[in-house]
Amino acid sequence: MARPGPERRTAVAAVVAVLLLGVCLRAPVTAVGPLIERIGADTGLGTTALGLLGAVPVIGFGIGSALVHRPAVRFGPERVVAVALMVLAAAVVLRSLPVPGALWVGTAGLGVAIAAGNVLAPAVIKREQPHRIALVTACFTAVMTTTGATASGLAVPVSDAWGGGWRLPLAAFAGVVAVVAVLWVVRARNSPPQPGPTTAAAPGGVRQPVVARMWRSRSAWLVSVFMGLQSSVFYILVTWLPTVEAELGLDPRAAGWHLFVYQVVGMVSGLLLTVLMRGRADLRGLGVGISLFSVTAMTGLYLLPGAALLWVALAAVGSGSALVLALSLFGLRTAHPGHTAQLSSMAQTVGYGIAAGGPLLAGWVGGTAGWELVLVLAGSIAVVQTVVVLGAARPGLILGR
Template sequence: MASVRGRRVAGTVLAVLLLAACLRAPVTSVGPLLERVGEETGLGASALGLLGALPVIGFGVGSALVHRPAQSYGLERVLALALVVLAGAVVLRSLPLAGALWVGTALIGTAAAAGNVLAPAVIKRDHPGAIVLLTACFTAVMTVTAATASGLAVPVSDAWGGGWRLPLGALAALVAPVALLWVVRAARSPAPLPVGAPRDGAPVRAVTMWRSPSAWAVSAFMGLQSAVFFTLATWLPTVEVSLGLDARAAGWHLFVLQLVGMLAGLVLSTHMRGRSDLRGTGVVISLCIVAAMAGLALAPGLALAWVALAAVGTGSSLVLALSLLGLRTAHAGHTAQLSSMAQTVGYAIAACGPLLAGWVGGTFSWDLVLLLVGALGVAQLVLVLRAARPGLVMGC
């Protein structure tokens, strides 16, 4: 019996980690290739900024829509369908068809939103005693695959004659097998367990997170840390090239941003374990972002060191934001509700980052993008004082 239970737990953990591998790589692989996309398609800086923001907009739209289907049909079924759509969208984006780039990119964000929203609920439901550890592992896998996709984008493009379609479309080979795994899990899962109830079926009081000031603080913190990350993921290579760095080195700096961020998130998970008040932690990691942007602006010759410091801030912020969804709620149902709200509001905020940065860089100077990201870091610091304080977000 114990061995069966152990295999079931291991299977659940593996499925969640494989899900994590699919959620960011299709998004972050675009940044190093934006210039080549623009050259082939004729898109300007503002249009490319919109292209970079489109998955984030999709995250926000999908986050608002996914909670109710999960309640009706179960977590596994919704996640399986989302992954099938994600695999198809990755292929569609790379096809030389009118509108395919835009439609595929939008669908990628919308489909990935299901994993972003529902993974914390799966972790809360199946592993309530290991929320921080599994959240850190989830973000680590998500970050490693995203970093690898970013780092390989330009070399694969160069090997294919400078084209951008192959390195983006090839990511379907990652997503499709994971989609099949979740389809099998969905087919084998029993009748959907209401997301608002724990495994023992005990009823959980319905709440409305949208009227809770604490839920709004968590949501705004989620948005600001996402805005910082997606702005850097979209425009960091362009900013660094404007500062005199080689394009390939800039692409690998994006890899460093994500790899070091993953390691920082894992370290943070050990620090967070057993702590109820995480405000001080949130302040320190926010200051890392502010200091890194100042360093890049004032001493670009040390770009690698500043990117590594920014990575500590962004990677730790993501682990903190996702962990708060489980740590500040009492049940998986409340976690799913807070996650849906936080990521709907959060990605609406986050989508403004790449858009605004594209406009600022294209209209004025790419150096000002560093000032913009630094300002987002300061705002994140202020919000975390409310978002990471002790206590549960109960809703109304």
């Protein structure tokens, strides 16, 4: 049997590294939701402040996404990801220290650090697996979701086992991040920078900077807004679903495990979506269908909360599939890895700017008008998402070749 060539081994190693990166990009955020009330009781933060705490990482995603593209072009994505993972490990620890301001500074820092992985993973996938973008992206999101779901499900039991505190359960994940950071440091030492194209053809044959062309593209804006809307629904639910369900009469432990179900079912649905995406140039029908799952789920949970597990599963199908579609569009709608990184940077800057308002607004709505109205808010966002995806998921390259 012939041994795989160096190029194949390099591509496989890159995919493994990306999947391990995915381990680090969601759990530091999703573990907070089930512990949010304990954090509030310990720190004295009210519902609006806790909503802001849930929004801070998403704000960090947006800020970090805007900053990461230029360093990645100059130093290479591997180097930027390696540094970001080291910052992430430090921020996770800092967030849990009983020091004034550490909760906020650490939470903001981990959001900025996670942004580097969010932005650069699609570009690495485009570079290493250009013909398997949707599949590798789905595997990447599956890893993120699995670790995120596990963190959500174990947060309260681990907290109970350690005396009911929230600091140690949140800090413990820093060890995992540190191990993955070492892997990326090794990759960075063996991976020279690979600059992508800095210009793209504009109408009439004139070449303009990729950044300028991307930010002037209507299609790029639609992809960015779609990214923001689906992220907003996800972060509203991952931050406030346990609180909403507790208000509806569910046991807090059950609510925490519903968040686990939400993420696991989302992972499976994202993988299955790649089968439906195979061979399709036009993804608008799929985009509308998965968005309607979220609309239906929020409506059902509001009107018939007794079937909460069913509605949570439907919401998971909508959120998990929408994330895979959004991340896949970065590679599917661009011709070069450099363009992919730029679209990813733009879409996540804009998208997480939109999504940051979700947990904050939901916390204000729940605290002042009633937690069941958080479901109305999330459902309304999903309705707008259903319309926007018609432009975001249409066929065709955004910048051409």
